[in-house]
Structures are given as C-alpha cells and as structure tokens.
C-alpha cells in the first residue's frame with residue numbers, strides 16, 4: 001500500500017460541543033481522499049461518518065462503536081481564482097483558514113456561523129446559516145461543486161445544476177450521504193475587514209421583533225442577544241446588532257492602515273475542573289445585567305473587527321467547559337412568520353421556568369432553499385444554550401410540539417434530545433432524502449449516533 005493510502009487510527013471518546021453524550025469510536029486520519037475512499041469501501045458493522053471540528057452541539061459527528069473519519073486530516077487550498085473569488089479547498093479546511101488566506105485579498109466567506117472553527121465539510125453537511133441568511137441564504141448555496149465518497153467508496157462529482165438531487169441530499173444531509181472531500185466556493189467581496197455596526201438596546205421582546213421586521217432588509221447582517229433571565233415588563237429585553245462591511249474609504253477615514261487585516265486572538269481557556277453549578281440563575285442574572293447595561297442604548301456606525309462582530313465566543317478557547325461535567329444543550333428552532341407568537345411563548349416559558357441561559361439569540365431568516373433537510377425557512381429562529389437540569393426535557397418537549405404545530409423545526413446540527421416521531425413532521429422531505437440517500441449508500445454504511453437516535457435512515 002502506498003503512503004497516501006495509509007491512514008492512522010485511534011480509539012477516541014467523542015462528544016459534541018455540548019459534551020452531553022460522549023461515545024467511543026475508531027477515528028481514522030486518512031492521508032488522502034483516496035485513502036478515505038478505500039476506508040469507506042471496506043467498512044462494515046457499525047458503519048462510518050465524517051467529523052469536522054466537532055462544533056455540532058449534539059451527537060451528529062459521533063458513531064458509537066463504529067468508524068469516524070477525521071475531516072481536518074484532509075485540509076488545504078487546492079485552487080484559487082483570486083480575481084473572481086472562487087476557491088477550491090479540501091473539505092477539512094476550516095473557515096478560519098479560509099479567512100486567513102482570503103480576507104487579506106479582499107474576499108470573505110459567504111456565510112459564517114457564530115464560530116469560525118468549523119470545517120467546509122461540516123458547513124455543507126449542516127447547510128449552515130449566519131447573520132446574513134435574509135440576504136445570502138445558507139453556506140451551501142455558495143458551493144459550486146463538491147466531491148463526495150459514496151457508500152460504495154466511489155468518488156462522485158456533485159453540483160447544484162448537474163446532479164441536483166445528490167446536491168440537495170448532501171447539503172444538510174448531516175454526513176449521511178457520504179464523506180465530502182473537497183468543495184469549490186464562491187466567496188464574497190469586501191471593501192475592508194472592518195464591520196460598520198449599529199446597536200439598539202430594547203426594553204422588551206416586542207420592541208426588538210418590531211425593529212427587526214422593520215429594518216433588517218437594510219442590513220447585510222443582523223442578530224439580537226436576548227436576556228432570558230428578565231421577566232415581567234422587561235421580558236425579552238435585547239441588544240440588537242446589525243451591520244455591513246465598511247468600505248475602503250470608511251476604513252481609511254477611521255485610521256486603519258491595513259484595510260484587510262485578519263488576526264483573531266485567543267484569551268486563556270477556562271480550567272478543566274469547573275463545578276457544574278457555577279452557571280446558576282444568580283451568576284447568569286449578574287452577567288446578563290452587566291451585558292445589557294454595558295451596551296449603548298443606540299449607537300451608529302461603530303467599526304468592529306470580524307472577530308468582534310462575528311465570532312466573539314471564539315476569543316475564549318474551550319468556553320463550552322464553563323458548563324462543568326454535566327454539559328449543556330442548545331435548543332434552536334425556526335418558525336414561519338405566522339408563528340412569531342412561539343418566540344414570545346418560548347421566551348416567556350423559559351424565563352419563568354428558572355432556566356439560566358446567558359446565550360440566547362434571535363434572528364430572522366430569508367426564504368428556504370430546496371435542500372431536503374435544510375433547516376432555515378422564512379421566519380424567526382431562536383437559539384439558546386441551556387445547562388442540563390432536571391425537568392428541562394419536559395418543557396422543551398412541550399415547546400417542540402408548538403414549533404411543529406406552527407410549521408417549524410428544530411436544527412439537527414444542534415439537537416441532542418428531540419423526540420424522533422416529530423422529525424418527519426419538521427422535515428417533510430425526509431422520505432425523498434431517504435430515497436436519494438439509498439441510491440448513494442444502499443447498504444447503509446453511513447451512520448451516526450444522531451441518525452440512530454432519530455431513525456433518520
């Protein structure tokens with residue numbers, strides 16, 4: 001066997017970002033796409049799934065007792081048309097790397113989640129969205145071509161136009177149609193690497209929702225942080241931040257010397273041994289009060305760096321450990337505009353239930369795409385990090401039902417607990433996806449803990 005076909009392997013305990021349900025798997029680190037294809041061709045038993053940087057919150061990139069292909073083993077730039085901003089990369093490349101290479105050339109990733117530490121493969125597999133969904137749709141909508149190893153170990157070229165069904169099944173397919181080994185992405189031109197940000201502090205939920213409905217169309221990026229501890233007439237008080245990239249002239253006028261600088265920094269990580277009770281209602285109340293008071297009531301045209309505006313949480317490496325050994329979950333739903341009341345009900349029920357969440361964000365989505373398991377649809381999305389506590393499941397189960405009744409869904413990339421019988425109601429194209437998937441992987445080699453828990457395939 002040549003060197004490039006060899007793969008290193010190790011037994012590892014893998015968990016999602018919420019650290020709630022770790023399982024063991026054999027993690028293989030292929031040296032090449034051919035080696036990854038060879039591994040898939042010979043897999044049996046508990047099957048295989050790809051893993052990126054493990055930023056999915058739940059169990060989507062785990063495969064208990066089976067094999068997991070380490071995506072970042074296959075990373076790097078393959079080709080760049082820097083005039084057109086079209087880049088071809090190996091799928092284990094992180095968005096952070098893409099930005100380090102391309103921001104200095106005046107190109108930004110078309111869509112970024114709240115962390116830059118995700119891979120291109122993970123971004124496609126979860127069909128991720130950012131603060132600009134209402135303008136740019138999902139990440140995968142900017143992918144021109146991808147390479148996929150299917151269940152036979154064959155390499156397929158997949159494009160939105162040439163093989164639309166395979167593309168629709170893979171973008172949002174949570175790694176269950178195969179291993180993505182490379183992708184060609186259309187980047188977005190920027191006039192500088194500074195973001196011009198407008199901030200509005202609102203005294204309740206109605207006010208922030210109205211501001212977003214009235215004004216989001218004027219901004220490229222928009223997101224609201226909600227104080228989930230506030231109750232009574234301040235329930236849902238928020239800090240709304242909306243922005244766009246500053247032009248070269250604006251950046252120059254602010255005194256910026258390097259117009260396209262990108263140099264994110266890390267602060268020290270939290271220690272390993274953090275007691276589980278550290279994040280309680282009292283500490284979160286104090287944090288939220290400080291955060292809310294610190295924000296200006298109304299500020300316009302403040303210039304922020306990419307890191308400050310898009311990825312503030314990345315400044316503290318391993319911040320997920322502040323939840324202690326019990327871990328935490330993220331609950332994210334989307335409802336159509338007609339279900340806006342569910343946002344209010346959820347904030348009301350969660351803030352009055354004693355749940356202590358310091359990270360709750362509200363966004364508006366633009367129109368859905370045609371990827372079979374894509375999460376975003378036109379309307380509202382609320383995402384919250386919640387420490388795992390007794391009684392939480394029951395409350396979230398009840399809220400899930402309201403989401404379904406309103407025609408909405410829960411985000412699979414963040415899920416660790418939804419009831420499986422609700423999934424076909426949330427994802428009405430699930431059967432079509434299953435059919436296309438069967439064509440790619442008739443023997444069902446691609447498996448994950450998420451797929452088994454929700455009986456996705």
Ligand SMILES: Cc1cc2nc3c(=O)[nH]c(=O)nc-3n(C[C@H](O)[C@H](O)[C@H](O)COP(=O)(O)OP(=O)(O)OC[C@H]3O[C@@H](n4cnc5c(N)ncnc54)[C@H](O)[C@@H]3O)c2cc1C
Pocket residue numbers: 017049050051052053054055056057060061071091092112113114115117118119120121122123125126127128129130131173174175176178179180181313413414448
């Ligand atoms: C702090 C934080 C903020 C976040 N904010 C957002 C947000 O704003 N919007 C949003 O949409 N998401 C958000 N996420 C979720 C994150 O973007 C997704 O879970 C993303 O899929 C993680 O990518 P990853 O490389 O870490 O993949 P992993 O978490 O390792 O895997 C995620 C899924 O992708 C599959 N996968 C990974 N690589 C490949 C591959 N090469 N081929 C095939 N399948 C593959 C896995 O099998 C799994 O199903 C956030 C996560 C965190 C921790």
